[in-house]
Amino acid sequence: MRFSIAATAALLLTGNATLASEFERVPPVTHAATLKQCGECHMAYQPGLLPAASWTRIMDGLADHFGDKASLPPDVAADIRGYLTRNAGGGDGRLVRITDQRWWQRKHGFESTVWQRKTVGAKGNCEACHRTAAKGLYEDDWALLQTFAVGAR
Ligand code: HEC
Ligand code: HEC
Helix, strand or coil: CCCCCCHHHHHHCCCCCCHHHHCCEECCCCCCHHHHHCCCCCCCCCHHHHHHHHHHHHHCCCEEEECCCCCCCCHHHHHHHHHHHHHCCCCCCCEEEEEECHHHHHCCCCCCCCCCCCCCCCCCHHHCCCCCCCCCCCCCCHHHHHHHHCCCC
């Protein structure tokens, strides 16, 4: 089944609204070092999108960060780690990816070709579909996705 407005509507109706509503908005990143160091290669993800244990794993593994070297001076890393863990959300702390979290997968069960589109590129490219993602606002997706589903194929 290709990704379509009908499929999205079905998804909206069957999705678990209670869990999702917790995530429609997450507080934006307000920490300068996190914005700078963690916003270099991708959007600086909001701390509320992962539990503290996941952030700890990520900060422990910066030397090999998904194949990239993202190491930081110890004091900067400690500062960022503190900010992320203090403001962390819920989820499965064994998983380091937001996009592997169960709540995320429930909301993004699209056909696999969606992720290969040039306009998307990767699941972690939140801003491809949520234009206000950098502000922690994910509730606008319905209107956006209509554009996305029709316009970008
Ligand atoms: C040198 C570039 C680079 C820097 C700097 C960087 N990242 Fe990443 N990050 C990546 C890459 C590459 C991926 C994996 C992209 C993919 O495979 O989808 C990634 C993925 C992630 C993911 C998982 C996204 C998902 O798919 O759910 C998180 C979370 C993350 N980074 C957090 C951070 C944090 C926190 C920092 C700052 C301490 C940071 N990143 C700095 C390159 C970087
Ligand atoms: C290919 C487009 C696409 C990408 C990329 C994408 N999303 Fe989504 N996202 C959607 C759609 C469509 C929905 C609505 C699904 C639904 O409500 O059932 C959604 C829903 C959400 C919701 C729930 C909002 C609500 O109103 O319930 C959150 C939170 C969210 N996405 C976060 C993210 C994050 C964080 C990323 C990046 C790590 C991301 N999304 C990447 C398309 C995308």
